[in-house]
Amino acid sequence: MYNLTIAELAKGLRAGEFSSVELTQTYLQRIHQHSELNAYVTVTDELALQQAQAADAKLASGDASLLTGIPIAQKDIFCTLGVKTTCGSKMLDNFIAPYNATVVDKLNQAGVVMLGKVNMDEFAMGSSNETSYYGPTKNPWNTNTVPGGSSGGSATAVAARLAVCATGTDTGGSIRQPAALCGITGLKPTYGRVSRYGMIAYASSLDQGGPMTRSAEDAAILLQAMAGFDEKDSTSVDQPVPNYLADLNKPLAGLKIGLPKEFFTADLNSDMVATLEAGINHYRQLGAEVKEISMPTLKMAIPAYYVIAPAECSANLSRFDGVRFGYRCENPADLADLYTRSRGEAFGKEVKRRILMGTYALSAGYYDAYYIKAQKIRRLISDDFKNALAEVDVIMGPVTPTPAFGIGEKLANPIEMYLSDIYTIAINLAGLPAMSIPAGFINGLPVGLQIIGNYFDEARLLNVAHQYQQVTGWHQQVPKGFE
Numbered sequence: 001m002y003n004l005t006i007a008e009l010a011k012g013l014r015a016g017e018f019s020s021v022e023l024t025q026t027y028l029q030r031i032h033q034h035s036e037l038n039a040y041v042t043v044t045d046e047l048a049l050q051q052a053q054a055a056d057a058k059l060a061s062g063d064a065s066l067l068t069g070i071p072i073a074q075k076d077i078f079c080t081l082g083v084k085t086t087c088g089s090k091m092l093d094n095f096i097a098p099y100n101a102t103v104v105d106k107l108n109q110a111g112v113v114m115l116g117k118v119n120m121d122e123f124a125m126g127s128s129n130e131t132s133y134y135g136p137t138k139n140p141w142n143t144n145t146v147p148g149g150s151s152g153g154s155a156t157a158v159a160a161r162l163a164v165c166a167t168g169t170d171t172g173g174s175i176r177q178p179a180a181l182c183g184i185t186g187l188k189p190t191y192g193r194v195s196r197y198g199m200i201a202y203a204s205s206l207d208q209g210g211p212m213t214r215s216a217e218d219a220a221i222l223l224q225a226m227a228g229f230d231e232k233d234s235t236s237v238d239q240p241v242p243n244y245l246a247d248l249n250k251p252l253a254g255l256k257i258g259l260p261k262e263f264f265t266a267d268l269n270s271d272m273v274a275t276l277e278a279g280i281n282h283y284r285q286l287g288a289e290v291k292e293i294s295m296p297t298l299k300m301a302i303p304a305y306y307v308i309a310p311a312e313c314s315a316n317l318s319r320f321d322g323v324r325f326g327y328r329c330e331n332p333a334d335l336a337d338l339y340t341r342s343r344g345e346a347f348g349k350e351v352k353r354r355i356l357m358g359t360y361a362l363s364a365g366y367y368d369a370y371y372i373k374a375q376k377i378r379r380l381i382s383d384d385f386k387n388a389l390a391e392v393d394v395i396m397g398p399v400t401p402t403p404a405f406g407i408g409e410k411l412a413n414p415i416e417m418y419l420s421d422i423y424t425i426a427i428n429l430a431g432l433p434a435m436s437i438p439a440g441f442i443n444g445l446p447v448g449l450q451i452i453g454n455y456f457d458e459a460r461l462l463n464v465a466h467q468y469q470q471v472t473g474w475h476q477q478v479p480k481g482f483e
């Protein structure tokens with residue numbers, strides 16, 4: 001059962017081949033069996049079985065959606081009523097959420113079964129899932145390597161068959177990068193397509209939740225339930241949600257694909273280039289036209305992002321002060337001591353680094369020189385994408401510079417770690433939708449192909465990804481030992 005997709009499980013549940021309780025028990029058993037991967041922070045065994053029983057009742061009554069009874073892992077950044085929500089931080093190790101995030105509510109209404117909360121980089125700050133207070137998650141393809149971050153727990157859980165699907169969040173590549181390194185499908189929707197209410201903020205103008213699944217078809221099913229306007233979220237866009245499954249089988253003849261020359265430079269590993277070119281050739285065979293395009297501002301994405309995102313994080317994380325919720329130091333001498341020690345003891349190194357970077361960029365003497373200039377660069381990057389997408393239907397390129405790297409390999413060099421997201425960050429600055437799909441292997445480790453689309457054109461991305469997955473089998477591969 002655990003090797004079936006959402007679409008296949010939905011058919012099996014409807015046909016009575018197995019129950020949601022049986023399916024949930026199978027997944028819970030696998031989660032405990034493979035605890036060495038450190039994918040889960042909290043496993044909600046009792047809640048999951050209660051939800052599975054309710055799902056079976058709905059299935060029996062005929063009042064079921066495609067997701068009714070489907071086991072899912074929630075990234076531990078989404079608030080879940082009555083269940084610990086940690087954001088991978090000591091700061092929230094004791095925090096029991098008093099409400100559900102909108103995404104959680106929407107998925108619950110669709111009938112999913114929550115298996116638990118999965119590990120992540122602390123407050124979503126990281127590219128390797130090594131900054132978590134609960135320790136690093138391991139990549140099931142090679143447990144000595146990272147799964148990527150910040151949604152590394154989500155990617156590992158789906159790849160190792162510890163959940164059929166998972167939620168993730170993407171601020172600078174945190175859905176696509178771990179999806180690529182773990183050989184699964186990950187979609188970052190257009191900014192504003194999925195509600196951010198109850199999704200603990202890192203950088204408010206960049207964060208976006210999305211689905212992490214095995215296939216594009218499954219991503220379409222999950223996004224259908226997650227997407228939509230939310231009046232509780234001031235950044236939510238009131239835009240109709242199309243039927244994402246409707247055009248999955250649309251032929252790709254005449255599709256125009258752009259390849260930015262700035263993505264395919266000498267800095268990109270030659271094996272990566274060969275693997276990606278093989279993937280793009282499949283699109284040529286499917287009838288697509290491929291052309292080189294130029295986007296000169298892409299090289300400015302990393303410096304712009306690492307001013308804007310830390311600036312927003314320094315503001316968002318000011319609420320964690322030891323007073324209202326979360327970690328509180330023992331026996332504070334006064335209010336200043338309470339603030340200082342609570343934050344100093346509970347935040348990890350990477351979070352502190354980004355808070356300090358952001359506070360510096362926002363300070364009176366440097367606001368114009370850094371923050372305002374970064375926002376101007378952001379507009380130039382958005383314009384570059386706008387011009388490119390006037391010429392082509394989608395843009396393709398790498399997700400990461402290399403396959404998964406070793407645990408501990410880049411921890412001592414933050415700049416090298418930041419460069420792991422060099423191909424994904426610009427898309428967040430522009431607010432565009434993008435996804436990663438499995439495109440092959442290098443030395444036994446998965447490689448992802450990135451597809452970038454126009455605003456609110458997730459349906460086209462899903463169609464482009466699905467057609468590729470009809471003629472390739474990379475998304476069906478299972479890590480050895482987790483079959």
